[in-house]
Amino acid sequence: MKRFIGFVKKEFYHIFRDKRSLFILFGMPIAQILLFGFAITNEINNVDIAILDHSKDATTKEIINKISASHYFSINQIIEKESDIEPIFKKGKVKAVLSFEKDFSKKLITQNHSNIQVITDATDPNTANTISNYVNAILQIYLKEQNKNHTSAYQIIAQTRMVYNPELKSVYMFVPGVMTMILMLVSAMMTSISITREKELGTMEILLVSPIKPFQVVIGKVFPYIFLSIINAITIILLSLFIFKMPIQGSLFLLGLESVLFIITSLALGILISTISATQQTAMMISLMGLMLPVILLSGFIFPITSMPVPMQIISNIIPAKWFIIIIKGIMLKGVGLQFIWKETLILLIMTTFFIGLSIKKYKIRLE
């Protein structure tokens, strides 16, 4: 035990004396969460649009007012002819143009329909899509108000209610993802680098020749990172609570336990990586390519798994991050208890056991 404490102390010296890693270790979670929380967002807010109104009558005025009253759009300019559309898109500021056809009101009354053309700048397809949806939604609301008095024979109204995240804040989606990513990165990459560093420097040999047992070396190496990862998890949760006002519906205790489980999964992966890589650089590349990319692309963090091609969906099952994201989304947003996420927890447990077993086996082989 005394040996172990001495070992852990040494690890902390390594960590705290390496100012660059220390900065990454504690700066990254904060930077990431702020970045994802503020800068990267799927919502649209005050998007600049232009209006091309060929009729300029009472109805078009009302619709335009309605649109500019929403905080989603702000009317940047009014243009007069079709040929103006292209140049303003090229300038880049205006993301959409609403073009009202001639005799808008008149047609609406006499022919029962009239047209608005929504032209969007689809260089960013997501935003373009969202803009057209929002415009449609505003028009629907307008129509409903107009039709209050004379109802038509049939009407189907979809009453949507967004539960668990009624304001559709994207930060709610990013917090679980960023937390997963950070825990994975810190635990797996940092440990694999720190173990391979000993190999590279030749100190690992000295340790293996000494009476300290190989498993004590490994536990001693990963132990500080469990501690640091927990601090990171707490930082992320506090930031999301106080800066983004993200409520945590479920039990904090359960959230903590599940996080520790995931940290151990990642550490086991880190150890596994360190057994197959001889240099710090290799360890870092494997961690980045083999762990980070799947976490970002295949875990459902940013891209929904259900809309992936089937082979990708199958692959996503072997990514621990996927299960952890389901778990923490459940706890944070839905407030579920273990009875709803035991399956995911069990999968993580099995994966962790598997990774630990595999790395013990690999580690032994390496010693032969």
Next chain:
Amino acid sequence: MFGDFIAVNAINFEVKKGEIFGFLGANGAGKTTAIKMLIGISHPTSGNATIAGFDIYKNTEDIKKNIGYMSQKFALYDDLTVRENITFFGGIYGLSRKRIKEKSTTLIKELGLEDVSKNLVGSLPLGWKQKIAFSVALLHDPKIVFLDEPTGGVDPITRRQFWEMIYKAAHQGTTIFVTTHYMDEAEYCDRVSIMVNGKIEALNTPKKLKSQFNVESMNDVFLNLARG
């Protein structure tokens, strides 16, 4: 062990207590592999060996407590101070806190490192680091210490001082098992073995080897053997 390649093939030798045993051979002759087998980080495919009276298969834990090892690669922690390095290695060998304190104080004094004991090892010149590494390898008073090319890249003066440290340790009863390819260092050893292609081709005192091959220096002995 390394595929079909046999790095070390049927080597036989005995080393006496307190002896300085030079383990020579050209690069790639199998010295490091042999050392790794002896200290227990590689396993021989066949054969047996005892170190300080312990069997390398059965008593690996006892062997670990009784040997010191200094590798080709310099192996202290650059980002720890001299004293922290000593404390750490003393700790993993299970020395008591009091013993570590005594040991590090005498060690720092002997090496004349009082002024830099709180400096990071990374800031010290290579020769100093090698001397510290050697002292650290002796920290737990091992019966035998394995030095794998301990003086690589070190200037002649430091090399000389290093060998004085080796003599001193041997004098105090520690067996020294040292590999080198500096032939002048071979002259300092009590006995040397010369390894060629995984086999020991010669084993005797430097003096007898020189007369056996009828040459002036160990360098010539080595060249004679290595050419085959």
